[in-house]
């Protein structure tokens with residue numbers, strides 16, 4: 001920690017110089033320091049999207065969400081417990097850009113008879129599209145420091161996301177609980193609600209409304225470079241959907257502006273403690289939910305009881321039934337052995353199904369890590 005005076009209000013305070021930008025705790029001015037010359041440069045384009053929630057409201061929101069996801073909403077209060085609620089105001093570089101993509105590739109002919117006139121079973125197609133984004137890049141070095149914040153982009157297209165940046169507007173407008181249930185917010189209210197970007201304020205500590213403000217570690221140039229890479233990869237994936245064999249896909253990016261914005265996020269952990277028989281078979285793992293602190297949208301979530309767990313529980317229950325029937329067969333009547341055999345078969349099938357589902361999940365995960373490896377990416381598109 002080093003003592004520096006603020007270039008705006010002149011008050012001195014302690015600063016961590018390894019951070020890229022420093023924030024004055026008195027007047028909220030953001031500035032960079034050149035360690036060699038001592039020169040201080042004020043960063044004017046620093047904003048914050050105010051956090052609109054407190055921990056109790058977030059807890060209620062998670063229960064509303066759980067009720068929506070649960071087949072029996074009446075039991076939610078009894079069976080679920082929120083174990084941890086923590087919020088952060090996290091810095092993001094927001095790069096406003098327009099991307100123009102031109103693509104060329106081959107499409108397989110539908111009718112074989114047409115191919116008789118041509119030696120190739122493929123036809124050449126070209127096209128282009130243009131899109132605008134406010135692309136968000138985390139200004140934290142460790143993008144994995146909070147659960148699943150590393151993959152917030154959920155594109156409308158069926159493409160596999162292998163990047164950590166995300167478009168601000170579509171991300172901070174999804175997953176709203178009231179919008180889906182129609183409980184509180186009417187359609188008109190929702191349409192009247194401004195995009196998060198429009199409610200940003202010039203950065204001041206007070207707008208985090210109690211959330212810790214995380215430091216700015218990543219340089220603007222790096223953020224710009226990463227945003228370009230992400231949009232390139234995204235547009236490559238979109239364009240590839242048009243053709244069977246891509247030949248040439250080229251994106252040109254026009255950067256309109258770069259701003260720094262602190263965004264509010266909440267991380268909630270909960271456990272599921274079923275009140276029925278399930279409780280003996282279900283381990284109460286911590287499950288995670290990520291909520292944005294502007295309008296309370298659920299951005300990422302884990303459900304307590306997945307299909308695979310249910311199959312596994314079924315396997316255990318059937319195994320116990322088989323053992324009991326087998327015991328009855330020994331002490332009572334031979335026919336119980338047939339019942340035992342039946343339960344044993346069901347149990348074995350369930351174990352097999354649960355195991356194969358697990359394997360599929362692992363395969364999907366390894367495919368994802370392959371996709372984020374540039375060398376593997378080249379291999380799949382080349």
Ligand SMILES: [Zn+2]
Nearest residue numbers: 006009024027
């Ligand atoms: Zn100051």
